[in-house]
Amino acid sequence: MTAADLGGFTGLTGLTAGPAQAWGAVRLVPLLRAEPITDLRLHARLHPNELSVVDVSGATYTALVPHSFVADWTSDGKPAAAYGTQLVPPGRGAGCPDCVNLRFRRRMARREDRNRLRFLPLHLALEGYLALHFGGPGIAWEEWSAKAVAHGLSPREETVYAGADLAGLDDALRVFEIHPDQCGMVLYAADALAAAFVVPHPDDYRLLHPTLLLDMYSELLYQYTQLYPAVPDFRVRVDDTRITDVAGLRAELAEAAQEWRSFHHLMADGLLDAQGLRTREVYRMGRFTLSRFLPSFDPDVENHIGETVTDESGVLAYLKTFRLSTAQVRRGHLLSTLAEHDWHLDASAAALGTTRDELVRRLDRAGFGHLLREDIIAANRARHRRR
C-alpha cells in the first residue's frame, strides 16, 4: 500500500527532516518547511498578541484550533478546552469554536498568565480522543447497557504520563535550538518514536514548542526515559578519499545530509509506513481537510493515533500524534473488532477466535465491563469465580 492510498495521512509531505538534536535519552528531529502555509494559522485567540498574527498574514486566513487547547474562548472569560481540532473559516476569526467548559473546584494551583498558551493537562485530552474515535454501539444489541448505547464510551479513562514526568524531556526541549523555518518536531525517547507534531507556520511552532512538555505520552516512553540514560549523536562521517577541492567537500556534505533524511524516514517508519491505518475525514474547509486516523491495533507494531490537516495537494499542515501503550493497543484491538462487527458479541468473538464468554471476560478485564448489561457481567464474573 502506498502512502497515497491512506487518504488522510500522506506522510510528511511538504516537510523535510532536519538534523536531530539529542539530549539525554531524548532525540528531537525538527521538521522544516521551505514555504510556510500562510492561509491556515493558529486561531488568533491563541496568539499572545492577537495583532501580530493579523500583521503577519495580512490577508484573511482559516484559523486552526488544536484539540484540547485551553483558552479564554467564552465571553465570560472562563477557561474552556477546544473539543477536537477545528478549522474556523476566514471572517469568523473572533468566533468561539466548540469547546468544553472547564470548572475547577479549587483555585488553580499555579498562577496562570492570562495569555499563556496551554493544552489541557492529560487525561481530558486523551479521553476526548477516545470518545471521538469510538462512539459506542451503533445497534442496541440487548447485551449492552442503556448507558453505553446512549452515551458511547464516555466517560473513558486512560492512564498517561505528562511530558514533565519523562526524565530529561524538559531539559531537551529547553536546550533545543529551533530552526528559523521549523514547523514541526518528531520526538523520540530512547529512539522509540514518541510523538510527531506539525503546524502550518514557524511562528505557530515557536509558540507551541513549550506545550510539548504539557503533552501526554504513554507509559512505554516513560519507562524508556527512565531506563536509557543517553542516546548517541549520529555524527557525520565523510569519506575523504575522493575529495580534492572545496567543491568536492561541499558535494559530500550535501550527500551526507541527504542520507540523514532517508535515514530519518527509516527511524520514523512506525508512523510513516504504518500498515492498515484507518483514516476518517472529519470535514473540509476551503482547501483544507481535517482527518483523524487510527492505527491497526496490531499488538506487534507501533500504534499511533492522531489528527491531520492537509491541503488539496496533500501537503501536511497540521499533525499531532500519540503513541499508544501495549495495554491501550489491546483495548483498542477489542473495541475495533467490536466496531467492525457492529458490536455484535458472537460475531466479534468468532473474529477473535474465542468464545462469547471469554470475550465478555476480556471486556471486563480491559475495563469495559460497565458497557455491558449488569446481569450479563455479573453472571460472567460469578461463573469464573466458581471455577
Place this chain on the structure above:
Amino acid sequence: MTTEQDRVGCEDVVMFVNAAITSTGQREFRSGAAEQGMSLDFLHEYVLGNYRELYAATLALDINHFNAALIVLNLLRTAKLATAEQRDLEGRLIARRLAGLPPQRVYALFRKLRAHGVNNRRTRAIVRDWLSARSDLAFDAVKYRRSLAVTARHAHVALTGEVGTALFDWRRPARYETPILESWRRAHYETTAIFELPYTVAEGLAGQRGMTRAKFLEGIEPMLTARERLRLQSSAERLGARSVSMDLATAPLTRLALFALSLPRPERARRREELTEALRASARRTAGAQAGTWGRVVSVLDDSYSSSGSSTKRRRPLAIALATHYLLAELAGDHTGLWLTHRGDPLLVHPVGATGLGARVLDGLEHRPDRLVIVSDGWDNAPPGQAAEVLRIWRERLDPERRTDIVHLNPVYDSEEFDVRRLEPGVATVGVRDAEDIPALVELARFGSGSATFAELRAHLAGLVDKVGR
C-alpha cells in the same frame, strides 16, 4: 617522566586553564549553577593535588576573578602540604593577584577564609598586607562595612582611629573628622549627605528615605563608578536622569557589546552610528600596537539560540562573538566576519536557530585566510559533527601545509567534560571570557592543540611567574 605522562599533564593543565578562564560557577545555557560549581570544584582539587606548582602559576594568567579567588582560597587552605620554597613563591603570586582583584572579590575571599577556619600567621600577614595597601580604608569602612569588620576581626588587624570606631563603636561619636565617615553618619538624618556616599550604600539609604529613583540617580551621578554608570544607562534614560549618560567608547569592549545587545533591536538600529563608533573605538584601544598585524582573518561567529546564555549570563557568548567581530576588524589587515544565520549589520545580531557550524566553517576556509577564528560554544548540531569533519578533511586533504592557522575560542565551560567543548582534536580550543584577551589567548592556543610539549608549557608559565617574582 614518560612522554605519555607528559601528554596527560599538558592536557590536564590546559583543561584547567580553559575552565578557569570561562567558568564562573554560574548557570550556563545547558548546565545549572550546581553542576558548574561541582565540576569546577573537582577540577580544582585534582589539579591542586597533582600539579600544585602549575596550579599556583595559573594565578599569573588572565583567569577570571572567581577562579582566582578560589585558587587563593585552596592554596591557603592546604598550605601545610607545600614546601617552604613553594609557600614563598605562592605568597608572592597571591599578593600580586589580590592586588589586581576588585575589592569586593577580595573581601568575599577573606570571609570565606573565615568560614573555612583558615587562620594562621601567614594568612593574617597576607590579609594585613592587602589592607595596608588599600588607599582609603575609611571608604572601605563605608562601602564594604560588614566585610571589613569581619576581616579585621578574623585577621586580628587593629584598625586604629575613626575607621575602627565607625566599624565597632559607631553609636558613640557625635561627629567624625574623616569626611566620608561624617557623610555616612549624617546620611542617616540628612538627605543631601546621601549623595556624598558610594552608589551601593546610598541606594539603600535613599530607599529608606523614600526618594524617587529619578531624583536619586540625578543626585548620585558624580559618585558612580564606570561599571555602575554603564549598567545604569538604560534605566536612567527611561527615568529621564540625563546626567548619567556617558561616552560609551570608554567602556571595555565586551561590556560594551553586552550593553549593545541588551538594547532592543529597533533601538540598536536607531543608535547604530553611536554604538558602532563606540565599539570600534573600544576595539581600537584594545588592539593597540597589534592593530593591522594579523593579515587576512576570517571569523565564524556563533549566533545560534544557545549563544543567548542563561538568566545569569545573559547573551554572554553572543556578546563575546560580537566583541570579537569588532576586535578582529582592528587586528586584521583584512577581516571577514561570518555569522551562522545573521546577515547584514552585526550590531543587529540576535540569538536564533541551530548551530550549523560545518557549512559556515567551510565558507570561511574557502577564503583561504591566514587565520580562521571560530567563536562558538562547540555544540555543532546541524548536523552533529559536521564542523569536525570539515576541519579534519581541510587539514588532511585540502591544506596539508597548514597555511591557515585555525583557532577555536569557546566562551562556555562544559561541566560534564571538565573543559570547554572541542570541535576537533587537531584544532586548538581555548576558553574565552573577555574578547579583550584574544591576542593573549591565541598565543596560548598552541598548547591546546597538543603541538607543544609539557616542558614548553611549564616554561611559558615559569616565564609569567618570573615577571611576577621580579
